[in-house]
Amino acid sequence: xxxxxxxxxxxxxxxxxxxxxxxxxxxxxxxxxxxxxxxxxxxxxxxxxxxxxxxxxxxxxxxxxxxxxxxxxxxxxxxxxxxxxx
Amino acid sequence: xxxxxxxxxxxxxxxxxxxxxxxxxxxxxxxxxxxxxxxxxxxxxxxxxxxxxxxxxxxxxxxxxxxxxxxxxxxxxxxxxxxxxxxxxxxxxxxxxxxxxxxxxxxxxxxxxxxxxxxxxxxxxxxxxxxxxxxxxxxxxxx
Amino acid sequence: xxxxxxxxxxxxxxxxxxxxxxxxxxxxxxxxxxxxxxxxxxxxxxxxxxxxxxxxxxxxxxxxxxxxxxxxxxxxxxxxxxxxxxxxxxxxxxxxxxxxxxxxxxxxxxxxxxxxxxxxxxxxxxxxxxxxxxxxxxxxxxxxxxxxxxxxxxxxxxxxxxxxxxxxxxxxxxxxxxxxxxxxxxxxxxxxxxxxxxxxxxxxxxxxxxxxxxxxxxxxxxxxxxxxxxxxxxxxxxxxxxxxxxxxxxxxxxxxxxxxxxxxxxxxxxxxxxxxxxxxxxxxxxxxxxxxxxxxxxxxxxxxxxxxxxxxxxxxxxxxxxxxxxxxxxxxxxxxxxxxxxxxxxxxxxxxxxxxxxxxxxxxxxxxxxxxxxxxxxxxxxxxxxxxxxxxxxxxxxxxxxxxxxxxxxxxxxxxxxxxxxxxxxxxxxxxxxxxxxxxxxxxxxxxxxxxxxxxxxxxxxxxxxxxxxxxxxxxxxxxxxxxxxxxxxxxxxxxxxxxxxxxxxxx
Numbered sequence: 001x002x003x004x005x006x007x008x009x010x011x012x013x014x015x016x017x018x019x020x021x022x023x024x025x026x027x028x029x030x031x032x033x034x035x036x037x038x039x040x041x042x043x044x045x046x047x048x049x050x051x052x053x054x055x056x057x058x059x060x061x062x063x064x065x066x067x068x069x070x071x072x073x074x075x076x077x078x079x080x081x082x083x084x085x086x
Numbered sequence: 087x088x089x090x091x092x093x094x095x096x097x098x099x100x101x102x103x104x105x106x107x108x109x110x111x112x113x114x115x116x117x118x119x120x121x122x123x124x125x126x127x128x129x130x131x132x133x134x135x136x137x138x139x140x141x142x143x144x145x146x147x148x149x150x151x152x153x154x155x156x157x158x159x160x161x162x163x164x165x166x167x168x169x170x171x172x173x174x175x176x177x178x179x180x181x182x183x184x185x186x187x188x189x190x191x192x193x194x195x196x197x198x199x200x201x202x203x204x205x206x207x208x209x210x211x212x213x214x215x216x217x218x219x220x221x222x223x224x225x226x227x228x229x
Numbered sequence: 230x231x232x233x234x235x236x237x238x239x240x241x242x243x244x245x246x247x248x249x250x251x252x253x254x255x256x257x258x259x260x261x262x263x264x265x266x267x268x269x270x271x272x273x274x275x276x277x278x279x280x281x282x283x284x285x286x287x288x289x290x291x292x293x294x295x296x297x298x299x300x301x302x303x304x305x306x307x308x309x310x311x312x313x314x315x316x317x318x319x320x321x322x323x324x325x326x327x328x329x330x331x332x333x334x335x336x337x338x339x340x341x342x343x344x345x346x347x348x349x350x351x352x353x354x355x356x357x358x359x360x361x362x363x364x365x366x367x368x369x370x371x372x373x374x375x376x377x378x379x380x381x382x383x384x385x386x387x388x389x390x391x392x393x394x395x396x397x398x399x400x401x402x403x404x405x406x407x408x409x410x411x412x413x414x415x416x417x418x419x420x421x422x423x424x425x426x427x428x429x430x431x432x433x434x435x436x437x438x439x440x441x442x443x444x445x446x447x448x449x450x451x452x453x454x455x456x457x458x459x460x461x462x463x464x465x466x467x468x469x470x471x472x473x474x475x476x477x478x479x480x481x482x483x484x485x486x487x488x489x490x491x492x493x494x495x496x497x498x499x500x501x502x503x504x505x506x507x508x509x510x511x512x513x514x515x516x517x518x519x520x521x522x523x524x525x526x527x528x529x530x531x532x533x534x535x536x537x538x539x540x541x542x543x544x545x546x547x548x549x550x551x552x553x554x555x556x557x558x559x560x561x562x563x564x565x566x567x568x569x570x571x572x573x574x575x576x577x578x579x580x581x582x583x584x585x586x587x588x589x590x591x592x593x594x595x596x597x598x599x600x601x602x603x604x605x606x607x608x609x610x611x612x613x614x615x616x617x618x619x620x621x622x623x624x625x626x627x628x629x630x631x632x633x634x635x636x637x638x639x640x641x642x643x644x645x646x647x648x649x650x651x652x653x654x655x656x657x658x659x660x661x662x663x664x665x666x667x668x669x670x671x672x673x674x675x676x677x678x679x680x681x682x683x684x685x686x687x688x689x690x691x692x693x694x695x696x697x698x699x700x701x702x703x704x705x706x707x708x709x710x711x712x713x714x715x716x717x718x719x720x721x722x723x724x725x726x727x728x729x730x731x732x733x734x735x736x737x
Binding site: 092094095098099102103106109110112113114116117118120121136169170171173175177178180181182183184186187188189191192204206207208209210211212213214215216217219 | 289290293356357359361363364367368369453454458459460499502524525526529532533536537540541543544547548551555586589590591592593594595596598599600664665667668669670671672673674
């Protein structure tokens, strides 16, 4: 369990501190305007990258287990519950 | 039910919660940047009604259907409606805000490319909602 | 009660019965009829949008009426009554009671639906299922609009009565030997969704009355010309109908909880986390309603609060997905038709949820709000998750209701075509939304990307349409002429089913 606590500490450092940094670093100079297209679509594509990675893991897992645990698979064996009144 | 170890589920939930925190923080930060209106933005009043757009500039002139702006400047839209709810949308610049009768909503943008873009209504407003369109003309800076 | 079609009874015996399986059968027939009627409207919409310009549907007004009735029908006359059908058949059995707690109230709740449905369909209103003022007050033509308001009023009362009945049946009528922590997850899902209905629906009932008096001109709650605020309606509406999303999806997840362990030949991985996620979902359902209204001019703080409230629903939904995957793990899975629908439904549930997270992120609303992205997103829920779970469950309960087996091959063809069609229509609509096409439009300018995307979506819709015809033929033919089912174990899985024929009612 301690390993995971450490992992989350690293995540906190990697994600939250840069976010806080960029929040307080952003200023507004006259004549230099933010391009809302850049901000919004950047956010969108970053989120889609994460969503597609997670989606690949989840649907990959599901496709694999549908293939592996189908009853016609050569290695399929009865579950411990079969033949009982569970 | 109980009796078996459930640690994979706890790790999974922790990862999901961490991801949601990241999404929330990123979105919060981007929204903060987008909502900050520059102090020198020029105000354009946008008045929606079934089924066309009227634009009123700072010098008092009005145009219907066509919106003229200069590239390199910031503009703040003050959007309202005369009858039902519409939604003012310049999709190419990701500008979107509802036009609600009795309220003034604001949104700002700074055009950069000299060309024309579509303006459309994105909230259902009746018979000709599908054709409540206008054109944004981004022109060379005058000065 | 069971096997109606093998031992025919006069139809009025079913119609005037208060027995839970008879009322369940009525709910089932009504909801499936409206599935096909609402689906036909969807095909008309997609056919019209195949090319820019007016082709199939002559004018914008007819088009607007069609999508309004399409939405109202499939939510209130297909999904909700279908869940009630399943609940009526199975909840009393699962809590081991002879019937619903209030059988007459149960029949009354059902018989309120046909008049409500008639008002919606004969009126054919045009103000979208959202009925947003001031359009619905000052612009929408009557009497269609007023008929819609009365129709929804009746349907709302009907679902409150139905929900009340489920709550009392589960909490008060369950067998004394059985603690609430032993009630199957399908029954738990009905408890959770019924409690949401009881809390959420009264708000919309009040909003409907206010809308009606506004239309009559005697009040001005939502009419800015009389000092009212149309955004107040949005709050009242979404306070009911965001939780309503969970009312629709929770029973569908409950149905998957019945199918997936059964066909994996393994008990559910974690019963307790299923209950926990249901309860958590029904609480956070009420913390996110205003994420539908980011573009109405909300303040930064309000938006942040509702974004956090929306994201809070994700861990609970993710727990369900985890539970399903962990249940299938190490199982011996038989891919009969119900299992295929359930697994397909989970896959699409994930996609819909991921799109929902993107919607909740405030700045992305500028890009996606009221565009086809939103249409694609919520249809992935209502079609991809809820209808998939429901249709899977329909195949699962088919041998019980009719005593016969459906045609397995056509069931699988139905699934494969619907799955491909759903992906073609609704994934494409997400992209169409990113290109900026607004929703609820009768016509669109001839932008090449828009045309291409619309054509892919229409082809997908037609594939779903064909699969639904196969489905209808399969259901009708098999219920009369299908091969007799082994009612103890129709799917050849072993174990004990929750099939209601264990409950014997001396009257039948």
